[in-house]
Amino acid sequence: MFRLITNQMIVPNIHLLTLEAPAVARQMKPGQFVILRAEEDGERIPISVSDWDAEKGTVTVMVMNVGITTDRLASLETGISIPTVVGPLGNPTKIEKFGTVLCLGGCYGIGSIFPIARALKEKNNRVFTVIEARSSYLFYWEEKLRKVSDRIVHITRDGTKGYRGHVGRLPEIIKSFQEPVNRIIINGCTFLLKRGSDVSRPLGIETVVSLNPIMIDGTGMCGVCRVTVGSTTKFACVDGPDFDGHQVDWAELLQRRKTYMKEEVIPHRTSRCEEHARKS
Amino acid sequence: MSEPKPKKVDLNRRGMPKQLPEVRRHNFNEVALGYPVKIAVEEAERCLQCKKPKCVLKCPVEIDIPGFIKSISDRNFTAGARILKQKNCLPAVCGRVCPQEEQCEEACVLLKKGGQIAIGRLERFLADWEAGQGELEMPKISPFTGRKVAVVGGGPAGLTVAGDLIKLGHQVTIFEALHEMGGVLTYGIPEFRLPKAIVNREVDYLKKLGVKVVKDFVVGKTRTVESILEEFDAVFIGSGAGLPWFMKIPGENLNGVYSANEYLTRMNLMKGFLFPRFNTPIKNHKRVAVIGGGNVAMDCARVALRLGAETRIVYRRSRKELPARLEEIENAEEEGVVFDFLTLPIKYAGDENGWVKEIECLRMKLGEPDSSGRRRPIPIEGSEFTLPMDAVICAIGNSPNPLISAVTPGLEVGKWGNIVADEETGKTSMERVWAGGDVVTGAATVILAMGAGRKAARSIHEYLSSL
Numbered sequence: 001m002f003r004l005i006t007n008q009m010i011v012p013n014i015h016l017l018t019l020e021a022p023a024v025a026r027q028m029k030p031g032q033f034v035i036l037r038a039e040e041d042g043e044r045i046p047i048s049v050s051d052w053d054a055e056k057g058t059v060t061v062m063v064m065n066v067g068i069t070t071d072r073l074a075s076l077e078t079g080i081s082i083p084t085v086v087g088p089l090g091n092p093t094k095i096e097k098f099g100t101v102l103c104l105g106g107c108y109g110i111g112s113i114f115p116i117a118r119a120l121k122e123k124n125n126r127v128f129t130v131i132e133a134r135s136s137y138l139f140y141w142e143e144k145l146r147k148v149s150d151r152i153v154h155i156t157r158d159g160t161k162g163y164r165g166h167v168g169r170l171p172e173i174i175k176s177f178q179e180p181v182n183r184i185i186i187n188g189c190t191f192l193l194k195r196g197s198d199v200s201r202p203l204g205i206e207t208v209v210s211l212n213p214i215m216i217d218g219t220g221m222c223g224v225c226r227v228t229v230g231s232t233t234k235f236a237c238v239d240g241p242d243f244d245g246h247q248v249d250w251a252e253l254l255q256r257r258k259t260y261m262k263e264e265v266i267p268h269r270t271s272r273c274e275e276h277a278r279k280s
Numbered sequence: 281m282s283e284p285k286p287k288k289v290d291l292n293r294r295g296m297p298k299q300l301p302e303v304r305r306h307n308f309n310e311v312a313l314g315y316p317v318k319i320a321v322e323e324a325e326r327c328l329q330c331k332k333p334k335c336v337l338k339c340p341v342e343i344d345i346p347g348f349i350k351s352i353s354d355r356n357f358t359a360g361a362r363i364l365k366q367k368n369c370l371p372a373v374c375g376r377v378c379p380q381e382e383q384c385e386e387a388c389v390l391l392k393k394g395g396q397i398a399i400g401r402l403e404r405f406l407a408d409w410e411a412g413q414g415e416l417e418m419p420k421i422s423p424f425t426g427r428k429v430a431v432v433g434g435g436p437a438g439l440t441v442a443g444d445l446i447k448l449g450h451q452v453t454i455f456e457a458l459h460e461m462g463g464v465l466t467y468g469i470p471e472f473r474l475p476k477a478i479v480n481r482e483v484d485y486l487k488k489l490g491v492k493v494v495k496d497f498v499v500g501k502t503r504t505v506e507s508i509l510e511e512f513d514a515v516f517i518g519s520g521a522g523l524p525w526f527m528k529i530p531g532e533n534l535n536g537v538y539s540a541n542e543y544l545t546r547m548n549l550m551k552g553f554l555f556p557r558f559n560t561p562i563k564n565h566k567r568v569a570v571i572g573g574g575n576v577a578m579d580c581a582r583v584a585l586r587l588g589a590e591t592r593i594v595y596r597r598s599r600k601e602l603p604a605r606l607e608e609i610e611n612a613e614e615e616g617v618v619f620d621f622l623t624l625p626i627k628y629a630g631d632e633n634g635w636v637k638e639i640e641c642l643r644m645k646l647g648e649p650d651s652s653g654r655r656r657p658i659p660i661e662g663s664e665f666t667l668p669m670d671a672v673i674c675a676i677g678n679s680p681n682p683l684i685s686a687v688t689p690g691l692e693v694g695k696w697g698n699i700v701a702d703e704e705t706g707k708t709s710m711e712r713v714w715a716g717g718d719v720v721t722g723a724a725t726v727i728l729a730m731g732a733g734r735k736a737a738r739s740i741h742e743y744l745s746s747l
Contacts, residue, residue, distance in 0.1 A: 019395065023497065023502050023503065025501065027501065027502060037459060041551070041557060041558045041559060042558075042559050043550060043558075043559040043560040043561075043658065044550070044560075045461075058294075068556075068559050069559060084459045084496050085457060086457070086496040086497070086498060086502070087498070087501065087502065088501060088502070089498065089501060094394060119359075140303075177692045201703070216542065216545050216546065216550065216560075217457070217458060217522075217545065218498075219457050219498055219501075219522065219681065219683055220522065220523055220681060220682070220683055221467075221522035221524070221541050221681065222524070222539060222542035222545050223524045223525070223526070223539040223541060223542055224538070224539075224542045226526075226533055227533075228533060233526065233532070233533065235529075238682075238683060244352075251634075252634070255535060255633070256535060256634075256635035258535070258634075259535045259536075259563075259635075260561040263555070263556075263561035263562075263563070264561055273647055
């Protein structure tokens with residue numbers, strides 16, 4: 001069992017969860033993920049890791065409340081234990097001296113891009129961090145990101161902070177840096193990964209995306225996370241989660257991610273008042 | 281009891297009661313119900329008690345078969361259970377899923393006359409009888425040797441190694457990647473063929489013997505083999521054949537195309553058939569095709585059928601070549617699974633939302649036997665046809681899971697990604713590391729994995745005793 005030490009809604013609908021998982025924390029590297037179960041009857045879901053403390057034996061994740069399991073996780077009381085935290089899974093993000101690296105994060109990816117930016121900074125890269133949200137009130141960890149970034153740029157859909165619009169503004173932002181960017185690394189929702197890769201392709205900048213398909217075991221056993229990269233089928237859990245964003249078959253990935261939309265999200269979006277009333 | 285034993289050899293192999301097909305196709309309860317005491321004794325009395333029993337030679341774990349059968353006919357079930365457990369730590373499992381028809385029962389001298397002893401059913405009878413007695417009898421455990429063994433994988437091979445070594449006085453810890461023990465017994469074989477309560481019972485037994493269990497721990501990721509070797513004297517790797525094959529044909533990544541592993545894991549490990557009480561969702565498919573003809577294909581088809589789908593097995597050879605056990609083929613047929621023999625899928629077509637809607641197939645004919653001894657299927661030109669379908673389960677096989685070998689440089693790997701290990705001892709190319717089961721042989725059977733575990737345990741014990 002894995003004890004929940006912190007559960008804080010860091011911005012609306014995104015929960016910062018810190019869990020006691022010493023064996024996982026000891027091995028964790030930037031870009032890896034864990035698989036969680038919120039309760040004994042629960043499903044297994046993959047979650048990117050945003051930070052960890054090997055000494056204290058803790059792992060921190062950002063959970064966006066969108067489905068049955070993320071909803072359960074979001075409503076857990078601190079001190080409670082959850083049955084599964086397994087990892088670190090997937091391959092770490094490639095970290096070396098690239099020169100100038102643009103780290104782009106959105107939603108939960110604002111959190112999970114942080115350890116990547118930190119590791120890149122430690123390797124003496126120039127790190128430009130771009131964070132994207134619907135509105136300025138959805139940004140978090142800006143101070144932490146500032147400490148490991150040479151510059152930080154915001155994009156908001158409503159224009160309340162930084163650039164107005166979406167990740168389509170990336171080429172202008174890169175232009176404004178007035179220095180070449182050698183690599184782009186994107187963490188966040190599939191749409192952000194796709195759009196980011198689309199706009200960076202004409203710029204000819206290598207773009208690494210951290211994919212987040214449906215998974216069950218996370219060890220290469222079930223194959224539900226298969227994605228087409230180039231012309232070959234890869235398993236995101238063991239071959240990834242990082243891939244070349246210019247090679248990913250995005251249409252297929254977006255469609256595979258929708259497999260259980262009806263079963264998962266629609267029941268979750270009903271109020272379940274009756275169930276709550278019974279419980280309290 | 282007072283009836284005199286018939287002098288004439290009794291060739292009447294006793295049948296085992298089963299749930300009726302029309303009933304069982306609507307539930308997940310066990311299909312075969314086991315022998316009642318009276319029938320078990322009758323069946324046991326048929327055994328000729330050969331002086332040189334050939335059945336034992338064909339058993340991968342060398343169970344004293346005539347010995348336990350004699351105990352049944354003597355109605356001394358306690359003694360019988362003890363004989364079984366000397367050689368087999370999972371008798372309730374093996375009695376259900378071992379291919380006895382290719383092993384012990386094939387060697388029975390009564391086979392020629394069609395009356396071979398139902399050894400598997402008798403094994404199951406004893407194991408279930410013992411479980412029904414409440415407290416299980418604990419074997420003698422040797423005093424602690426001070427040696428520590430790590431077992432990677434909680435499936436049949438790992439459980440056998442753990443059971444053997446704990447009795448010899450070594451400390452044993454099993455590391456399991458998933459959140460439940462049992463490996464393929466838990467995620468792969470459905471409830472109606474092997475109830476999970478039985479797997480849990482066997483695992484609990486090992487825990488009572490002192491085996492430590494660490495779940496949610498992926499060796500190779502959570503901790504490397506090298507690091508484990510710093511703390512343990514020996515490591516056994518039994519991580520199974522968990523890399524699913526696909527056919528590499530167009531449309532295989534459409535929604536609704538599953539690997540057998542995914543489909544079975546959703547159902548068995550994650551209890552998807554109880555969604556939404558259990559949270560792992562499944563789809564209520566109307567028409568399901570299972571590609572392949574092995575036991576896994578039969579399992580998938582029979583699960584899909586129980587969820588209400590019209591289910592077909594699509595197999596490229598004929599019924600005669602099906603690699604599944606005859607018993608499972610017959611069960612599937614009785615339940616209403618449709619078989620499309622001599623049929624090869626060549627392409628999946630999808631609808632506008634990316635869901636599979638039909639399979640394009642080719643008709644096949646059988647040619648000369650290939651290296652497996654089975655007649656090779658040859659496509660018939662121009663025979664393309666389509667089967668409308670809303671789900672496809674690809675059950676054509678698995679390779680050994682490469683996760684551990686990929687991060688363990690000292691470990692020699694064969695051309696199929698299998699860990700290379702000595703057939704007799706399970707020793708790998710790495711000092712103090714043994715391996716066995718599907719990760720060495722590729723996908724095979726529960727009992728062969730157990731046999732490999734037994735040999736490895738013997739070799740590990742020899743090594744530990746020499747220290």
